[in-house]
Amino acid sequence: MQDGTAKPRKVVVIGAGVVGMGCASYLQRDGHDVTVIDRVAPGKSCSFGNGGGITTTSVxxxxxxxxxxxxxxxxxxxxxxxxxxxxxxxxxxxxxxxxxxxxxxxxxxxxxxALTTFMPPAYEAWEPLIEDAGLAHLVxxxxxxxxxxxxxxxxxxxxxxxxxxxxxxxxxxxxxxxxxxxxxxxxxxxxxxxxxxxWRYVRDPFEIVNGLAEHFKRRGGAILEEEVKGFEMSPAGPRAVHTDRGRRDFDAVVIAAGAWSHRLSAQLGSRVPxxxxxxxxxxxxxxxxxxxxxxxxxxxxxxxxxxxxxxxxxxxxxxxxxxxxxxxxxxxxxxxxxxxxxxxxxxxxxxxxxxxxxxLPDSMPVIGPSPHYENVFYAFAHSHMGLTTGAMTGKLIAELVGGRPTSIDLEPFRIDRRF
Ligand SMILES: Cc1cc2nc3c(=O)[nH]c(=O)nc-3n(C[C@H](O)[C@H](O)[C@H](O)COP(=O)(O)OP(=O)(O)OC[C@H]3O[C@@H](n4cnc5c(N)ncnc54)[C@H](O)[C@@H]3O)c2cc1C
Known part of the structure; x- marks a missing residue:
């Protein structure tokens, strides 16, 4: 762990878009044992074809x-x-x-x-990931x-x-x-x-996600092409996901499933519009x-x-x-x-x-812990800003999973806010 405040954990990230791979990359840097699960290959959903804008002033x-x-x-x-x-x-x-x-x-x-705390530092959060994965030529x-x-x-x-x-x-x-x-x-x-x-732009949005995914795998991360169907509950909360291929245990789970995230969060007691x-x-x-x-x-x-x-x-x-x-x-x-x-x-x-x-109706992403389970974290609803803030979201999620204070106040990004 970067600061030794919490033990490395087995973390499952659901979703291999730019947000999921941002989370997986930062969690891996913190020493966690990370598995990403997506029904399609990394970067093949919304993150594939966006406009490539790193629009840090779009607040x-x-x-x-x-x-x-x-x-x-x-x-x-x-x-x-x-x-x-x-x-x-x-x-x-x-x-x-x-x-x-x-x-x-x-x-x-x-x-x-709230977005002025989140967007302007978003490129700084990209820098270490882009450098580590050798992707600077794409920006x-x-x-x-x-x-x-x-x-x-x-x-x-x-x-x-x-x-x-x-x-x-x-x-x-x-x-x-x-x-x-x-x-x-x-x-x-x-x-x-x-x-x-x-503003910056990325010359191939798919290659940014794919490049992060390849680097993540080289460093020992696992990416499974499976569909998550539901969660296995223990008295303390969810402990595993059930996919179309089997059961995957975790200590903590991050839901970064883009436009499908509400279907998973609803199963864990959090309904969002x-x-x-x-x-x-x-x-x-x-x-x-x-x-x-x-x-x-x-x-x-x-x-x-x-x-x-x-x-x-x-x-x-x-x-x-x-x-x-x-x-x-x-x-x-x-x-x-x-x-x-x-x-x-x-x-x-x-x-x-x-x-x-x-x-979501307020255009803000959800970034934060579940109000119901201490080992569930949400990272979705990035609307027009997912490429810009995928790494920033990953950094914040890693801070939460690691039990560290977050770089910005996440109160306005809570899943149980009034929409
Ligand atoms: C036309 C267009 C232009 C855009 N331009 C920009 C731009 O210039 N700059 C910018 O910052 N943003 C832009 N965006 C927005 C940006 O692309 C999105 O915010 C971002 O891609 C969202 O990333 P994500 O990881 O949340 O979702 P996704 O990339 O959709 O990834 C979510 C993943 O979750 C997986 N998943 C869902 N449910 C399950 C399940 N049950 N089991 C397994 N896997 C599951 C899906 O298969 C998917 O791969 C644009 C978007 C569009 C459409």
Whole structure:
């Protein structure tokens, strides 16, 4: 153990996405005997196809004052980021009710304050893992570039920028000339922008998780491709998981099962209103233009990232329920925005993908111990920030499992908070 406060334990981590592998890596560094269980190979679920942004200044929740009318507008706009499947709406109503409650100014402020403790140090938590696993070649520090049509559009959307400035986070407002200088391929329709100098991006989000997994195995960690069905209980609490292949004992368990985590937490007495906020990507193998930064199209919430396999465009927020098949019309909306921003884009040979962002109504992850069992820990619901904060979450979980004080106050991240 790093500080000798608690004995090494046999820990099972359920989920081999970026969050699960962040937890497994930090737990292994502390000397625990760690087994990761996932029904698919590491990094093959939501963590596979994200936008690669390490967006450490994204401290605003999705629910901000005035968001409800915007959501309604987006729903009826074919180029809007939001869509629902109407048959699923009755199931969504309790979630939307809670989401609405979180748009109150005092809630937005409290959530933003909590995320300001969590997001800005998130890259520091990545550094030792990236260095140990030899993954530095996959990370670029260029800053992020947000695009708006003109100053009026940016002024209308200034609230999140003001909130960042109020918390001392670096941003720089720029005009048309600077945009052309930074990104010559951007359309002249975009004449106002914001730079976030702290942002980094990852050139292959899957390879980051896969690289952590390979390093974890080289250091003696076990990864089992099995589906967890339930828990074996003893009078003191859960002691083993039952998978489709057998029984796996543990001293402690970490639930990092992304958009499926609520199904496992419910079995352990903690119900949470987790939804899948499905996003889509399009990857263009030969974009035919140069893009130097991670670019965000402000009103569309579409990100464009240069990656090793081509140019990736990501976006859309669909609420279909986690078991529904993908609707690639959403990916086409993302592509249409990409063409608006980068008119000379070559789209030949593109590939599409859909992934389930695990989202709670307050946009905050759950990170912390179970209120019922001392050996159960939760690490899920990272919505838009899982790549950014996978390592930070792992660091916090290792502190909890090791019985050490945590680097930040985890009270706002409790599983039994009021959503
Ligand atoms: C289009 C898009 C763009 C994004 N862009 C960014 C970005 O730029 N920056 C950023 O920080 N974040 C981004 N995100 C969000 C980020 O990808 C997610 O927050 C992150 O991948 C969540 O990681 P996870 O490990 O919690 O979940 P996952 O990667 O989904 O991993 C969870 C794993 O749990 C396993 N599992 C679940 N239940 C069981 C079970 N019963 N038994 C066994 N295994 C189980 C699943 O198989 C899965 O592999 C984006 C997401 C999308 C969809």
């Amino acid at each position: 605003l929740p999705l629910a901000i004052p005035g968001m409800m009318p915007t959501l309604v507008k987006w729903l009826f706009d074919p180029m809007g980021p939001l869509s629902v499947r109407w048959a699923y709406v009755p199931r969504l109503i309790p979630f939307l009710w809670r989401f609405w409650r979180n748009t109150k100014p005092e809630r937005t402020r409290a959530i933003t304050d 670029r520090h260029t800053g992020g570039l947000w695009l708006y049509r003109d100053d009026r559009e940016l002024d209308r959307n200034w609230m999140p920028w003001q909130a960042r400035q109020d918390r001392g986070l670096a941003i720089e407002r720029i005009g048309a000339n600077r945009i052309r200088q930074l990104e010559p391929a951007v359309s002249r329709r975009f004449n106002a922008g914001v730079i976030e100098p702290e 987790l939804e899948s906020q499905r996003g889509y990507h399009i990857t263009l193998p030969n974009p035919g233009i140069e893009v130097r930064h991670i670019i965000m199209i402000g009103v569309a919430r579409v990100a464009i990232t240069p990656m090793t396999m081509g140019l990736r465009l990501v976006g859309a927020a669909e609420f279909p329920g986690v078991d529904a098949p993908p609707n690639y019309r959403q990916a086409q909306m993302v592509l249409a925005w990409g063409k608006r921003a980068l008119p000379d884009l070559n789209t030949e040979g593109y590939t599409e993908w859909a992934g389930d962002r695990p989202l």
